[in-house]
Amino acid sequence: MEMVLDVYKRPIDPIYPVVCMDESPKQLIAETKVPIPASPGEVAKHDYEYRRCGVCNVFLACEPLAGKRTVKITERKTKLDWACFIEEIAGQYESAEKITLVDAYKEGVSSAREIARLCEYHPAYQWLTGLEVVNYHTLADFRLCHKEDLDRLFSEVLGVLSYEGLVTLKRVMHDGTKVKASASDKSFRRRATLKDHLRLAHEQVEQMGDPRSEQLSQRVSKARQRALREKRERLEKALKELEKMEVSRSESSKKKQMRASTTDPEARVMLQPKGAYGPSYKVQISTDAQAKIIVGVGVSQSANDTGELEPALERIEANMGENPPQVVVDAGYTTQDTIEAMAQKQIDLIGALPERRKAPWDPLKRRGVSPEFYPQAFKYDPGTDHYACPVGKMLVFETQEQQGGWQRYRYRARASDCRACAFQAQCCPGTKKG
Numbered sequence: 001m002e003m004v005l006d007v008y009k010r011p012i013d014p015i016y017p018v019v020c021m022d023e024s025p026k027q028l029i030a031e032t033k034v035p036i037p038a039s040p041g042e043v044a045k046h047d048y049e050y051r052r053c054g055v056c057n058v059f060l061a062c063e064p065l066a067g068k069r070t071v072k073i074t075e076r077k078t079k080l081d082w083a084c085f086i087e088e089i090a091g092q093y094e095s096a097e098k099i100t101l102v103d104a105y106k107e108g109v110s111s112a113r114e115i116a117r118l119c120e121y122h123p124a125y126q127w128l129t130g131l132e133v134v135n136y137h138t139l140a141d142f143r144l145c146h147k148e149d150l151d152r153l154f155s156e157v158l159g160v161l162s163y164e165g166l167v168t169l170k171r172v173m174h175d176g177t178k179v180k181a182s183a184s185d186k187s188f189r190r191r192a193t194l195k196d197h198l199r200l201a202h203e204q205v206e207q208m209g210d211p212r213s214e215q216l217s218q219r220v221s222k223a224r225q226r227a228l229r230e231k232r233e234r235l236e237k238a239l240k241e242l243e244k245m246e247v248s249r250s251e252s253s254k255k256k257q258m259r260a261s262t263t264d265p266e267a268r269v270m271l272q273p274k275g276a277y278g279p280s281y282k283v284q285i286s287t288d289a290q291a292k293i294i295v296g297v298g299v300s301q302s303a304n305d306t307g308e309l310e311p312a313l314e315r316i317e318a319n320m321g322e323n324p325p326q327v328v329v330d331a332g333y334t335t336q337d338t339i340e341a342m343a344q345k346q347i348d349l350i351g352a353l354p355e356r357r358k359a360p361w362d363p364l365k366r367r368g369v370s371p372e373f374y375p376q377a378f379k380y381d382p383g384t385d386h387y388a389c390p391v392g393k394m395l396v397f398e399t400q401e402q403q404g405g406w407q408r409y410r411y412r413a414r415a416s417d418c419r420a421c422a423f424q425a426q427c428c429p430g431t432k433k434g
C-alpha cells in the first residue's frame, strides 16, 4: 500500500503522467412530483418520493497534479467498456512514454468465489496476493471464523474517525435493502423432504471409508468427505430454521407448509423490487448523514422494516458509544411502537407515516354513507374536545383503540339526536346508536 501511496507523490511529468481511475454504479432516479424551485426566503423543495429508472456506470479518471479529469457514463461495466475507457485515457496522453494508472478498487466484490476468480487473472488482485492463488473456501472460512475480530476492527475504525471529528453522529439516516442469498428457489424444501435428504446424508457419511484406504487421491477424498459433512450440517440447520419459522408464523399462515433452503438455511423468501419472490436477506444500514460513513450494519430475516430501528440503534451505540440525537427513516419504520420507543430514548425521529392501502372512506362507502357525511364534514373543537356534525349536533369522545400502528379515537352523537335527524339514512344508515 505504501508503494501505491508513493506513486501519488511523484512530481508532475508529462512524459510519465500518473492517472487515477475508478468506476462506480449509480442509480438513476426521477421525481414523481414537480420540485418547487428556491425563491426569496424559501429553500428549494423536493419530495422524498422518487421513481427508479435503472442503473448506469460512471467511469472517472483524473490526473490530480495537472487538474485534469475525464468522465464517461456507460450503460454497463463490461470488460469491453473498461478497455474502451482505458483507450480513451491513453489517447489523451499521446506524447507520454508511459502512463502510470492507479486503479482504486472499490468494486464492491463480496463473493468469495468471485474474489478467488479475480485473483487468477486480474493484475490488481494478483498484486495484492503476490500471485498466490486464494481458495474461495479459505476466504469464506476466514470471514466466518473471524467475525468478532472483523466487528472489532469496524468499531476501531469508527472510533478513529470519530476522534478525528469525521463522524459527528448528529443525524443518522437508516434504511434496509434486500440482498439476494446464495440459494436458488428450488433449494427450498418442506419438512418431509428435508428429513429424507438428511437420512440419506447420514447414510452417506456413515458409508464413507478411511480416505487413506480409497483409490482416489487423499485430497479428492477429503474434499468429498467435507462436502458430505457440510451437506448434512446444512440440512440439520434447515430443519432448525423450519422450526423457528413455524413458531413465528402468523395465524393466517398456520395451514401453509413452511419450506427452508437446503443450501442457505437462514435465507428467507422475500418480495423483490421487480415483483418476483426470491431467497434473500435484509441488510439494515445506518449512515452518518454528514460524513456519509456507515456507522452500523445488521442482517435480518424479516422482509419488512417494522421493529428494525431499535436493534439498529443498539448497534450504533455498541460501535460509537452513544446514540444519535436524530434519525431519519422511511415509512417502513414509523410504527406506533417505534415512535414511542424513540420518544423514550429522546431521539428525534423523522420519517413518513405509512400510506393506507385502502382509502379510509371505503368501509363508509360500502355501508352506504353519503360523501357529504364523511369525516371531513365533521368539525373538531379542540377547546371542548367535541366534534360538530354537518347539522350542528355535538359528538362526544367515547373510546380510543389501537389499530396496527394507528390510534383510533371514537366520537359519538346522542342516539336521540340522530333518530330525530332528517339525514340519518345518509349519515349513519342501519344504526340506531347515532
Ligand code: SF4
Residues within 6 Å of the ligand: 389, 390, 391, 392, 393, 413, 417, 418, 419, 421, 422, 423, 424, 427, 428, 434
Ligand atoms: S345522523 Fe346524527 S350525526 Fe349524522 S348528521 Fe344527523 S344528527 Fe348529525
